[in-house]
Amino acid sequence: MITGAGVGLGLIAAVFAFGELSHLRSSWRRLGSRGVGGGSDSAAGRSDLAGGGAVRGAAGGEHAGGGAVRGVGGGSDSARGGAVRGAAGGEHTVRGPTAGSGSDQIVVVLGYRNRGTKANGLNRFRVRAGLRSIDPAAGSPVVIFCGGSVAGAVPEARLLDDYARDELGFVGRALLETESTSTWENIARATALIDEVLLPESTICIVSNSHHAEKAREHLWQMRPDLGERLVRGADYRFGELPLVKPIAAARGLLALREMDRALAECDRSGTC
Numbered sequence: 001m002i003t004g005a006g007v008g009l010g011l012i013a014a015v016f017a018f019g020e021l022s023h024l025r026s027s028w029r030r031l032g033s034r035g036v037g038g039g040s041d042s043a044a045g046r047s048d049l050a051g052g053g054a055v056r057g058a059a060g061g062e063h064a065g066g067g068a069v070r071g072v073g074g075g076s077d078s079a080r081g082g083a084v085r086g087a088a089g090g091e092h093t094v095r096g097p098t099a100g101s102g103s104d105q106i107v108v109v110l111g112y113r114n115r116g117t118k119a120n121g122l123n124r125f126r127v128r129a130g131l132r133s134i135d136p137a138a139g140s141p142v143v144i145f146c147g148g149s150v151a152g153a154v155p156e157a158r159l160l161d162d163y164a165r166d167e168l169g170f171v172g173r174a175l176l177e178t179e180s181t182s183t184w185e186n187i188a189r190a191t192a193l194i195d196e197v198l199l200p201e202s203t204i205c206i207v208s209n210s211h212h213a214e215k216a217r218e219h220l221w222q223m224r225p226d227l228g229e230r231l232v233r234g235a236d237y238r239f240g241e242l243p244l245v246k247p248i249a250a251a252r253g254l255l256a257l258r259e260m261d262r263a264l265a266e267c268d269r270s271g272t273c
Contacts, residue, residue: 019246020239022254023210027237030217032229034203093176095161103173103197105138107234110186110208110216111147111156119163122209123156127164129236130207134172143170144193146177146186155179183212187219194227205234211253215260222264 109130112122119127134141143164147156155178164170175193180186187206194204204227206216213236221228242249 015247016243019243019248019250022250023237023246024239026210026214026250026253026257027233029214030221030228030231031233032204032231034230034232093158093178094173095165095176096171096173101197102199102202103140103142104199104201104203105135105141106144106194106197106202106204107133107141108144108146108187108190108194108204108206108216109160110183110206110212111145111150111160112208113151114147114154114156114159115152117152117154117159119159123160124163125242126208126236127160127168129234129238130160131164131168131170133205133207133235141172142197143172143174144177144190145174146180146190148179148181148185150181183216184219187216188223191220191224191227198227202230203232204230205232207234207236209249209253210237211249211257215253215257218257218260218264 107130109126112120112126114120114123130143130145134143145157145160145164147160149155155176157176157178161174161176164174175197177186177189177193180189204220206213206220208216213234217228217231220231
């Protein structure tokens with residue numbers, strides 16, 4: 001006989017299992033043809049888009065192989081490193097070693113709204129996930145921290161980098177994108193920085209919460225399919241990590257992804273994008 005306590009425990013276990021499986025699945029979706037470790041994984045995960053999805057800018061001139069992306073504008077940042085004029089007309093900050101211009105592994109870490117002057121819990125998680133995504137075998141990795149001053153006075157990118165260096169001991173090379181205020185802008189502005197360090201062998205991973213990272217990967221596919229082909233899996237999913245957050249994040253993330261895919265499918269059908 002199943003007791004009420006047993007039913008309750010079963011429901012709790014089901015909720016946690018949903019969170020884990022949803023994040024695991026999301027972490028493998030919308031990757032490039034290089035997949036993980038040089039293997040092949042997916043442009044898969046993108047097959048749920050009706051007709052394969054139209055690529056913004058492929059025919060409309062919004063981006064043509066390395067020029068400016070619409071919505072990427074000016075702005076400046078100057079903290080602890082030199083401000084450098086970016087490919088899209090804005091400025092960004094370089095921190096850490098600056099020797100050599102190219103990178104064989106590019107890790108893009110997306111910020112989350114942060115009111116204070118220290119990285120909040122979610123941003124600290126994203127930094128940890130970003131740093132553990134760095135391949136020890138990479139010869140010249142670079143981390144791109146993304147995020148402007150959305151909820152506070154200090155840009156999210158600067159808070160991410162400060163936490164990485166001051167509390168986690170990160171001493172590597174980083175580029176700070178400090179103007180974006182949305183996921184779309186995160187990726188649009190990051191592409192200009194990616195272009196500056198891109199090598200023929202470069203791989204790209206986008207790190208955030210798993211579903212948010214998947215959404216950002218789709219944005220990159222839409223803006224720059226040439227860069228989408230280079231997408232590999234980051235280390236933002238780890239079994240048992242943030243167990244109380246994962247079910248809620250999964251529910252919200254799946255809804256956001258469904259809305260995005262519906263909009264893309266409608267865009268394809270109408271041909272208005």
